[in-house]
Amino acid sequence: MDTVLEGIGATPLVRLDRLAKNHGLKCNLYGKAEYFSAGGSVKDRIAKRMVEEAEKDGRLIPGQSVVIEPTSGNTGIGLALVCALKGYPLIITLPEKMSLEKEVTLRALGAEIVRTPTEAPSEGEESNIGVAKRLQRTIPGGVILDQYSNPNNPLAHELTTAPEIIHAITSTPATPERPSTEKVDVLVAGAGTGGTITGLSKAIKETHNPDCIVVGVDPVGSLLAGPSEDKIGGYLVEGIGYDFIPGVLNYTHIDTWIKTTDDDSFPMARELIRTEGMLVGGSSGSAIAGALKYLKSEEGFEKFGNLEGKNVVIILPDSIRNYMSKDWFAQAIKSQGPGDMWALIQEGLEKT
Ligand code: PMP
Numbered sequence: 001m002d003t004v005l006e007g008i009g010a011t012p013l014v015r016l017d018r019l020a021k022n023h024g025l026k027c028n029l030y031g032k033a034e035y036f037s038a039g040g041s042v043k044d045r046i047a048k049r050m051v052e053e054a055e056k057d058g059r060l061i062p063g064q065s066v067v068i069e070p071t072s073g074n075t076g077i078g079l080a081l082v083c084a085l086k087g088y089p090l091i092i093t094l095p096e097k098m099s100l101e102k103e104v105t106l107r108a109l110g111a112e113i114v115r116t117p118t119e120a121p122s123e124g125e126e127s128n129i130g131v132a133k134r135l136q137r138t139i140p141g142g143v144i145l146d147q148y149s150n151p152n153n154p155l156a157h158e159l160t161t162a163p164e165i166i167h168a169i170t171s172t173p174a175t176p177e178r179p180s181t182e183k184v185d186v187l188v189a190g191a192g193t194g195g196t197i198t199g200l201s202k203a204i205k206e207t208h209n210p211d212c213i214v215v216g217v218d219p220v221g222s223l224l225a226g227p228s229e230d231k232i233g234g235y236l237v238e239g240i241g242y243d244f245i246p247g248v249l250n251y252t253h254i255d256t257w258i259k260t261t262d263d264d265s266f267p268m269a270r271e272l273i274r275t276e277g278m279l280v281g282g283s284s285g286s287a288i289a290g291a292l293k294y295l296k297s298e299e300g301f302e303k304f305g306n307l308e309g310k311n312v313v314i315i316l317p318d319s320i321r322n323y324m325s326k327d328w329f330a331q332a333i334k335s336q337g338p339g340d341m342w343a344l345i346q347e348g349l350e351k352t
Contacts (some may be wrong), residue, residue, distance in 0.1 A: 007038035008078075008185055009045050009160045013168040013313065016288075018275045023292055027307035028180055031288075032165060033278060036320035038048045038080045040074075040105075042161070042317040043147075045076025048305060049156040050145040051086065062087060065139045069093070070128035072101030072239045073223060074318055075147050080109035081148050084262060090134060093128035095120075098238055119233060122244045137339075147193050149247035157199025158225035161315075165200070166208045169311050179309035183209045186304070188291040189315040190217040190240035190283050191224050194249025196315055201253035211341075213303060216257045224249065227255035237282040238264050246252030256299065262328070270332040284316035306348060313315055 001007060003267075008331045013030050034042035046277040051067070054060040060067070067083055068091045069076060069184040076092035083090040094103065094108050097118040106113055114135070120126035125134065127147070163174045165184060172308040174180040184204050189197040201214040218225035221234045222241025232243045237260075269285030272278050291314045295307065304310055 002037045005048060005082065005085060008048050008081075008338050009037055010164065011036040013035070013165060014276070016272070016278075016314075017133075017270060019288070022104070022271075022275060023296075025292075025295060025307060027185075027295070027304075027310040027312045027314055028178065028267065030169075030289070030311065030313045031272070031276070031278060031280075031316045032161070032313060033280075033281060034315065034317050035281075035321075039045070039077045040319050040321065042315065043071075043074035043076065044078035044081065045156040045160050046153045046195055047075055047082050049152045049159075050147065051079065051082045051088075053152045054143065054145055055086075056291065059143055060088065061141075065143050066091065066139050066141045068132050068135050068139065068142050068143075068144050069147065070132040071147065073098045073106070073322070074239060076111065077102065077105050077109070080106050080111040081112070084109045087228045089278070091139070093129050093132045093133075093135070099323050102324050105322075110221050121241060131144045146244075146250070147195065151248065152196035153193055153248045154199035154202070154250070157196050159199075159201040161196070162200050162203030162207075165313055166204065169313070170208075174309065180311060181309050183311060184212050184313050185209070185212045185310040186215065186291075186295070186313065187315075188215040188217060188245040188287055188294065190287050191249060192226060192240045192283075192288070193246045194224065196317070197254060198248055198250045200315070202250070205253045213251055215294045218287065218288050220259050221259050225259060231316065236326075237265050237286055238323075239281075239283045239284060250342055256294065258290040258293050258297075260286045260289050260293070264293075266332060268292075269320070272316075274338055278316065280318045281314045281318040281320055282326075283318065284314075287314050287316065317336060 016029040049249040066089045072094045093114045095118045096115050116131050150193050161265050174229045204212050219235045220230050265285035268289040281300040
């Protein structure tokens with residue numbers, strides 16, 4: 001590898017057999033483990049592509065441009081990695097809600113951070129988007145690559161994430177022990193900007209399986225799945241859901257939406273960590289919870305019956321290492337000890 005940028009993407013598609021068994025599912029359940037990417041999330045891919053394309057079309061000029069981006073953190077980390085290598089100064093505007101771990105990683109990579117109020121409406125002046133725009137107006141050479149409207153966001157997934165998934169599924173032949181349609185039958189992904197689900201659904205339906213069912217996952221408190229009576233915001237999961245519809249979110253190939261809550265998501269992230277050893281973050285829990293709700297729903301059942309041999313792919317966007325200081329994670333490890341392991345450790349320590 002010439003640089004760590006070559007370590008972006010090419011993530012493993014991992015069988016989630018224990019989880020499937022625990023939930024009585026006969027399908028092949030797969031998790032696309034994006035935390036294996038160099039910056040630790042699904043958003044590294046778009047960061048790299050947005051920077052490289054902006055360099056090609058002359059919007060970004062080394063030695064002159066300053067990159068500014070509003071993000072929920074992971075796009076920021078991807079950009080910080082790319083900008084560290086290419087020498088661009090980077091300013092990230094980040095809502096207060098987003099974890100300290102993301103801020104620390106951003107700072108380690110040399111980015112400047114401006115925190116903004118979580119409750120500020122996205123379209124207002126005080127939001128991370130509003131503040132980024134204000135900074136761009138005043139900073140010479142300031143460029144917002146704008147993941148919300150930049151076509152290179154969904155394109156990064158259409159051109160890299162999707163082919164990786166399709167290759168992994170089609171090159172795993174069916175066996176008597178492991179029946180498989182050798183196609184992606186169901187794709188499940190949460191949506192923030194919607195770049196991941198837009199790019200993946202386009203590539204999978206247009207080049208691989210037009211009958212694939214694409215399930216979007218959206219938190220209660222977000223508008224992406226459609227207008228809702230629920231209060232906007234108010235949930236703790238990071239990186240998914242918005243109070244506006246980003247330009248890159250294309251609904252054409254999304255078949256259905258499942259709403260999830262924090263109470264669905266965090267226990268599910270914990271379950272995945274415990275049962276499969278996969279160190280995922282909160283929105284991965286949302287995606288798994290959404291997948292299980294869909295597969296067990298009447299709609300899912302009518303479509304797929306007992307699911308035998310069907311390949312269900314779930315996008316796992318980032319790692320628990322982004323969230324270890326969060327209350328929900330502390331609660332999760334406290335309440336899940338195997339027996340009273342903690343007391344045993346304390347006793348052992350006292351005896352030494
Ligand atoms: N989960 C996490 C943790 C994220 O950071 C993001 C990106 N905002 C997503 C899911 C959703 O990805 P996308 O923006 O492509 O919809």
